Amino acid sequence: MIDLGPHAIFIVSAYLGVAAAIAGLIAYTLGDARRTARRLAALEAQGIRRRSAGAKS
Amino acid sequence: MTIETAPKQSWWNRIAHPGQFVAMTQRLLWPLTIITALLFVVGLWFAFFNSPEDYQMGDTVRIMYVHVPSAWLSQFVYAVMAVSALGTLVWRHPMADVSMKAAAPLGATFTVLALFTGSLWGRPTWGTFWEWDGRMTSTLVLLFIYLGIIALWRAFDDQLRAARVIAVFTLVGAVNIPIIKFSVDWWSTLHQPASVFRADGPTMPGSILTPLFVMFFAFTFLFLTLHLKAMHTEVRRRKLMALERQAVQAGVSA
Numbered sequence: 001m002i003d004l005g006p007h008a009i010f011i012v013s014a015y016l017g018v019a020a021a022i023a024g025l026i027a028y029t030l031g032d033a034r035r036t037a038r039r040l041a042a043l044e045a046q047g048i049r050r051r052s053a054g055a056k057s
Numbered sequence: 058m059t060i061e062t063a064p065k066q067s068w069w070n071r072i073a074h075p076g077q078f079v080a081m082t083q084r085l086l087w088p089l090t091i092i093t094a095l096l097f098v099v100g101l102w103f104a105f106f107n108s109p110e111d112y113q114m115g116d117t118v119r120i121m122y123v124h125v126p127s128a129w130l131s132q133f134v135y136a137v138m139a140v141s142a143l144g145t146l147v148w149r150h151p152m153a154d155v156s157m158k159a160a161a162p163l164g165a166t167f168t169v170l171a172l173f174t175g176s177l178w179g180r181p182t183w184g185t186f187w188e189w190d191g192r193m194t195s196t197l198v199l200l201f202i203y204l205g206i207i208a209l210w211r212a213f214d215d216q217l218r219a220a221r222v223i224a225v226f227t228l229v230g231a232v233n234i235p236i237i238k239f240s241v242d243w244w245s246t247l248h249q250p251a252s253v254f255r256a257d258g259p260t261m262p263g264s265i266l267t268p269l270f271v272m273f274f275a276f277t278f279l280f281l282t283l284h285l286k287a288m289h290t291e292v293r294r295r296k297l298m299a300l301e302r303q304a305v306q307a308g309v310s311a
Binding site for chain 1: 105106110115116117119120123124127162163166169170173174177178180181279283286287289290293294296297300301303304307
């Protein structure tokens with residue numbers, strides 16, 4: 001690792017903060033996608049379909 | 058009119074159908090993810106192992122490689138939302154409000170990152186984490202606008218009605234974007250004036266511009282990937298909400 005000089009704490013904190021925020025954003029986006037897909041699949045498994053799909057609930 | 062004689066739908070009309078939009082853009086997700094990851098690997102390698110110290114700022118210049126892309130995206134995401142707002146109000150495009158809603162949390166996060174990395178850059182460079190000057194204050198206002206938009210989306214049950222109200226709010230809030238951009242020219246500030254996107258070209262050497270541009274594209278591709286994924290989720294959420302309403306109505310009438 002390179003020597004980041006006397007202000008290393010600011011540089012490392014900035015990159016760690018960005019990494020944590022991006023990881024959180026990715027986790028939130030994927031988690032939201034999985035939760036929504038699971039709820040949708042559960043409803044469809046009960047036979048509930050859009051009226052436009054021609055199926056009856 | 059039979060299906061053979063029906064006029065072929067334009068690209069614009071095909072993506073107006075949420076199901077077709079998801080089907081058409083699903084295959085873009087993996088390539089976008091791989092490009093984003095590669096850009097981050099190359100960008101971080103440049104940022105830490107293949108770029109010099111700045112003659113004035115020393116190693117703190119490395120903060121710029123995450124600060125400038127975050128700040129750029131905080132404004133770019135808002136521009137995407139403003140164009141989507143026009144799509145909602147003018148063309149009533151069904152995917153426009155999906156795009157608007159999916160972008161808001163991403164824009165808010167990049168704005169937080171711009172403020173956070175900016176304050177960590179400011180302390181060793183200017184001697185303070187925060188100063189109520191034009192650039193920083195207008196960026197903080199942008200964060201509040203994002204938070205207001207996210208709160209508004211959650212306040213409405215009817216998402217189509219919400220989209221029209223939020224589109225108007227988004228377009229009014231867009232006045233803040235040129236204020237952020239030109240704040241360093243209009244008011245006395247600690248923040249340096251534009252040094253990359255200038256009419257007479259960048260004022261930085263190539264050794265600093267290269268990692269900056271690679272990280273700039275890495276952040277931009279990250280946004281494109283997450284925005285697309287969040288749009289797919291929003292399309293499914295609306296289908297889910299419609300099915301839940303249908304299930305409740307069926308239960309009531311049964």
